[in-house]
Structure formats: C-alpha cells, structure tokens
Amino acid sequence: MMVQKTFLVFGATGRTGRHFTSLALNEGHRVRVLVRDPGTLDPATPHLEIHRGSITDPIDLDRLVHGSDFVVSLLGNARLQKSQEINTAFVRQLVPAMRRQGVKRFLYQAGGLSSPPDRALPPILRAIRSTVARRHLGQHRDNEAVMRYLAEEAEDIEWMVHRAGIGSDGPSKGVLERSSRKVSIATFRDCASYDYRILTDASAIHTCDVSAYRP
Numbered sequence: 683m684m685v686q687k688t689f690l691v692f693g694a695t696g697r698t699g700r701h702f703t704s705l706a707l708n709e710g711h712r713v714r715v716l717v718r719d720p721g722t723l724d725p726a727t728p729h730l731e732i733h734r735g736s737i738t739d740p741i742d743l744d745r746l747v748h749g750s751d752f753v754v755s756l757l758g759n760a761r762l763q764k765s766q767e768i769n770t771a772f773v774r775q776l777v778p779a780m781r782r783q784g785v786k787r788f789l790y791q792a793g794g795l796s797s798p799p800d801r802a803l804p805p806i807l808r809a810i811r812s813t814v815a816r817r818h819l820g821q822h823r824d825n826e827a828v829m830r831y832l833a834e835e836a837e838d839i840e841w842m843v844h845r846a847g848i849g850s851d852g853p854s855k856g857v858l859e860r861s862s863r864k865v866s867i868a869t870f871r872d873c874a875s876y877d878y879r880i881l882t883d884a885s886a887i888h889t890c891d892v893s894a895y896r897p
C-alpha cells in the first residue's frame with residue numbers, strides 16, 4: 683500500500699465517485715469530499731472529511747485544496763451541462779487554487795465520446811455521439827472545454843484526463859489499461875479503480891486517453 687495520502691474528490695456521491703471514494707478509503711487514505719447533500723454519506727466513516735457545497739456556488743477552494751496530494755473530478759450534471767459549461771467554469775477556479783496551494787496532480791474524468799484537444803474522434807465514435815448518445819452532447823462539450831483549458835493554460839499542473847467508456851454499474855469485468863484509441867465499455871467500479879491507479883502513473887500526465895480491458 684502506498685503511504686497515506688489525501689485525496690480531494692469532487693463528485694464523490696456519483697456513480698464513479700462512490701466507488702473511487704470507497705477504494706481510496708479502503709486503501710487507507712484520507713478522502714476529503716465536497717458534496718451537495720452530505721446526508722448521502724456516512725459522517726462516521728474513518729478518514730472521510732465531508733464538506734457541503736456546490737461547484738456552482740462560491741466555495742473556499744483554497745481551504746479544500748490545502749494539504750491534498752491528489753485532486754479528482756468525477757463531476758457530472760447532465761441537466762445543467764445541456765446549456766452551461768459548469769465543469770469548465772469550476773476547473774478554471776480549481777486550477778489557480780491548486781497553484782496557490784502547491785498541489786500538482788489532477789485527474790478529470792470525461793467520456794470516451796468527448797474529443798481530446800489534439801485529435802478527432804474515430805468515425806464510429808462520432809456516429810455514436812451524434813445519434814444514440816446525442817442527449818449527452820452538452821456534457822461532451824463541457825468536457826472538451828475542460829480538456830482544451832488544461833492543454834492550453836495548465837501545463838504546469840500534472841493533469842490527466844480519463845475519457846471513460848461506461849456501460850453499467852455491475853461487478854468488475856477486468857483491469858482497464860490506458861489506450862489512445864481502443865475504448866472498452868466498462869463498469870463504474872473498473873473506471874474508479876483505473877482512475878485510482880493512473881493517479882500515480884507519471885506517464886499519464888498530460889494525456890486525454892481512453893481505457894480498454896487488458897486482454
């Protein structure tokens with residue numbers, strides 16, 4: 683087990699976030715979360731520090747970021763992201779707070795159907811995005827704006843983006859590995875486990891890769 687670290691997690695009550703938070707706690711780490719409804723988490727959980735708030739409201743980000751080793755965004759809000767880039771607006775505040783607090787490593791989970799800044803989606807994924815997955819367009823646009831911001835304005839931060847492909851909240855289907863093109867339809871649990879692992883993988887810094895199950 684790695685030395686005890688402090689993870690600051692946004693989106694800890696979500697489908698990926700719940701698995702991520704449990705995993706980090708089970709591995710013996712401290713987890714600090716910002717949640718809109720603290721009632722959905724057990725405040726007695728050892729090493730879990732719960733802060734109440736919304737990313738769309740003013741928050742003391744310096745206080746949240748202070749002392750953390752890893753910052754993780756597993757945020758999503760399909761309804762609001764249809765019309766507003768709330769994650770981009772938030773990350774634009776978060777990164778300066780990380781700079782002020784000397785915190786470097788940041789993982790942001792986007793979707794496999796969000797285009798990375800440096801290349802176009804393969805035709806099959808473009809087709810899926812504009813047809814069956816059309817209702818998530820707002821989320822993809824927001825995730826793409828986050829990736830552009832990180833690539834263009836946050837080179838000093840050790841950011842990494844996981845463009846996850848997720849199909850269900852079932853049990854583990856295997857171990858996900860980073861891939862530039864091949865994307866698996868994974869479970870939330872496996873994505874959370876992948877996110878946890880790549881946070882300490884220096885080769886993932888400044889990448890916006892997808893993930894695929896190890897053959």
Ligand SMILES: NC(=O)c1ccc[n+]([C@@H]2O[C@H](COP(=O)([O-])OP(=O)(O)OC[C@H]3O[C@@H](n4cnc5c(N)ncnc54)[C@H](OP(=O)(O)O)[C@@H]3O)[C@@H](O)[C@H]2O)c1
Pocket residue numbers: 692693694695696697698699716717718719735736737738756757758759760791792793794821825845846847848849
């Ligand atoms: N779902 C998929 O199939 C899928 C597939 C591929 C990629 N992704 C990407 O993975 C990321 C996470 O997705 P997910 O499905 O795991 O998320 P999710 O289940 O939709 O959960 C989103 C999380 O964000 C939190 N949140 C939303 N608005 C907030 C606000 N204003 N302030 C604070 N927290 C807020 C939610 O809190 P509450 O509990 O308060 O609502 C929840 O914890 C997203 O970028 C998404 O695009 C998702």
